[in-house]
Amino acid sequence: MGTRDYIIRRLLLTVLVIIGISVITFILTHVVPSDPAALYVGPHPTKEQLEMVREKLGLNQPLYIQYFYYVRSLLQGDLGTSLYTHRPVLFDISRRLSASLELIVMSLIISLIIGVPLGVISAQKKDRLIDHVSRVISVAGVSIPAFFLGILFQLLFFRHLGWFPLNLRVDAYITIYHPIQEITGFHLLDTLITGNWPAFQNSVMHIVLPALALAAYPTGLFTRITRSTMLEVLGEDYIRSAKASGLSRWTIYYVYALRNAVSPTLTEAGLCLAYMLSSTFFVEIIFSWPGLGTYAAQSILANDYPAIMGVTLVITLFYVFINLFVDLLQAIIDPRIVLR
Amino acid sequence: MNETLLQLRDLKLQFKTLWGVVKALDGINLDIYKGEVLGLVGETGCGKSVTALSTMRLIPSPPGQIVDGKIIFKGEDLLKKSEDEMRKIRGSEISMIFQDPISSLNPVFKIGDQITRVIKVHQKERLLKDSQAFNHEIPLFRSSRRKIEEEARQRAIHMFRRVGLPNPEKILERYPHELSGGMAQRVMISMALCCNPDLLIADEPTSFLDATIQAQILKLLKNLKDEINFSILLITHDLGVIAKICDRVAVMYAGNIVECGNMNSIFDEAKHPYTEGLLKATKMGKRGKRIPTIRGWLPNLIDLPSGCRFRPRCLRAKEICRKEKPSLAEVKKDHLVSCWLYASSGGDD
């Protein structure tokens, strides 16, 4: 089948998955609890409040109608109202989303810049010192819990060395004297675009520790995956032919071999994103980073069910689309994927 | 015709493995002349491919190591050259094609990308000059790159036509897995010849192809050789392939050349017992008669027998065969054998 068919199939699958997700979340919110309304109303509900919610959710109606109401409100962007902030959940989330995204994107960039070349060099100089070092780094990276690493960083780099700030995204004096104009929501970009140099410096200092803590896992993963796929690829016939044609070392490793090694790395990157999305929660909590993670944590503490539900849905959808993107990207990069 | 292009002198190659040192090549002596097709024949595992890879210095160095000998190509010893110098030679003065053509091509790049890259790597300056010859312009950076690219493409198309590929422009846009075995091998041949090498090494180029395509490819190689004038080192285990296009042939056994010389001379009058055995085994026996085989099996290259490596399987072994290894000596015009049966020095009878 051609690339086009593959793309269509993949898109259909995504639709199916989204429907499935909505079914599962529906079951969790409407079927599992003994009194679904209670979840949406919060502590000490009055009878009228309960009745109102019951009407809205259609709890007196048969299940499939409830599902219909549920899906309709989702499509309208109504994720419920937060019990804690009393604002629509979607609104709360949108304000926090960019903070989390910035953190994740920075970590991924760091881990790609470190991990992939380290993996390539490790494969090139197999069994030499650099190889052993990188293998230790990669195992340690995937094993160490991100929140533990965060705590260690805080101890070492803030408490003992004083190089980086403890937490938060930006210092208070910046918000007063050099306020950041939000264009993309990414502080690093916005401060550069508006030329707000002090704020830029400050944002960089604040993002370093959390991004590094979060980057440990993907760096370890990318190093290991790149190394093993490179080793496999380097043993293939076409690498031998390329050498016999007199191509330069750089071309053979970084153009011919790497392009073949990219595909499994991308798949792994997609999977690792799932882990990272969860890790981000914890790193944000440790560093009081104002993103979805802290929002979710405070919602959990406050038993703010609509908020928890909203965050999960948003993040899951985000994850689904990232996976779709990665798969489609792979189909373009490696034409053989389509044959499978 | 008889100018020497490549001389292997006493080439010794070893592999360090967990189980011991594998003495893969034990003093290879081989000559290839200009404009000829030399066949290198022997059982699987006798060291033919390794000889070819050693010539191009493509043996990976941690396990493998050339411990002795010379490789004299166009008057210079390749073993003394640096890696950079070797890279310039590979693909432009000596080229190699391999057994499985489709897996020898990078699956994620188009054919066009791959062949133009090889052309560009070796002939950047010439390409620029050639493209300028038509335009008389001072080269600007970007436009000169485009010109080089275009010129390389034209060369590739020209080469594809020469090897008999239909629709060369379309093939440039294809991926390797979209080609048939025969077409892929023709592409490999184009890539190997696109920079006009002096020597083409073909390592079992037809083993993965079916019989009719085999004959076509061999004929193509011979025609190209006559047209463009280069030498071919043809490696195979199939005597039938040798018979089709080779001028001379070298027979290899367990890391040694045991017999070498003019093909007709060897086929008509094989001297070395191993060669005799090989030829007998390929002739069609009469109805009802068994196909004669050579008894025994290949020696373990770590734990070699003393003296002549073929001795354990040889029906005519003598005492001296156990003690000393014979060396190649001329037994007829253009026919050398490495065997105590024919050597003048030290043979009891």
Place this chain on the structure above:
Amino acid sequence: MALKESRKGWLKRWRKAHESQLKEYRYILRLALKSPLTMFGLMVVLVMLLMGIFAPWVAPYPKQGEGTSNLETRLQPPSYQYLFGTDFLGRDILSRVMYGARTSLQAAIVVVTLAMVVGTPLGAIAGYFGGKVDEAIMRITDIFLAFPALLLSILIVATVGASITNAMISLSLSWWPWYTRLVRGQAISLRERLFVEAARAIGVGDLHIIFHHILPNCLAPVIVQATLDMGYAILATSSLSFLGLGAKPPQADWGLMLSEGREFILKEWWCSVFPGLIIFIAVLAFNFLGDWLRVAMDPKMRKIE
């Protein structure tokens, strides 16, 4: 006479009958002994197991391990008396870590076993039957896999209430699809093999084929994955407890201890660092073990003896 002889030589005969299997195990063992990292992993897991099982007898302050507080000794740094220091309620952290091993290991074993037991047969069935059954099972798997790691568990626990048991069940629910996918791939390549065709030709039922022929051959990657997952299960249960969705105070759980100690991190670092460190070491150990098993079970990596 005959009876006596047969009783004496039974060990020898048993050994001979199981010769090839014993060779396998000896090879696997030798691989372990050669690699210091694997030995480290084995030691750690062993120590943790022992700690968990014998905590009440080995811990220096068992009562505190279970949760009794001693406010006089709050927040003491590590000393000879309290090797890991004390936490904010005066409890000995070493004992708490030992008791925590119980919860963590228990939870990990349950989660991984449940996920394996549910996911593996599903994968075998999907791979073996193919067609519509395969499609149906795989779509359900895809849907579960669409939720990023812990999120589904967080949602489930938030719905049904926080407790270690709920945490374990919800984690299994998000984990089984990985095994299904893993086994399905194996099953697909196995069903084309000759011995399966032969069994079918004799008239052996499908279910029997699946359980007696296909599943045993799929076990190798499943075992490797399960070993690695033990580590990640420990991490996941700790994470849930850290959020307050798993173990509840005064239970001793590594994740809970980490979150309890967070307030004091800047001065009394030992409250969080030791539990965190042990989680790290546990995951590391299981990773080493998983790597060892992966090499041990992969026929391609065998060296000719």
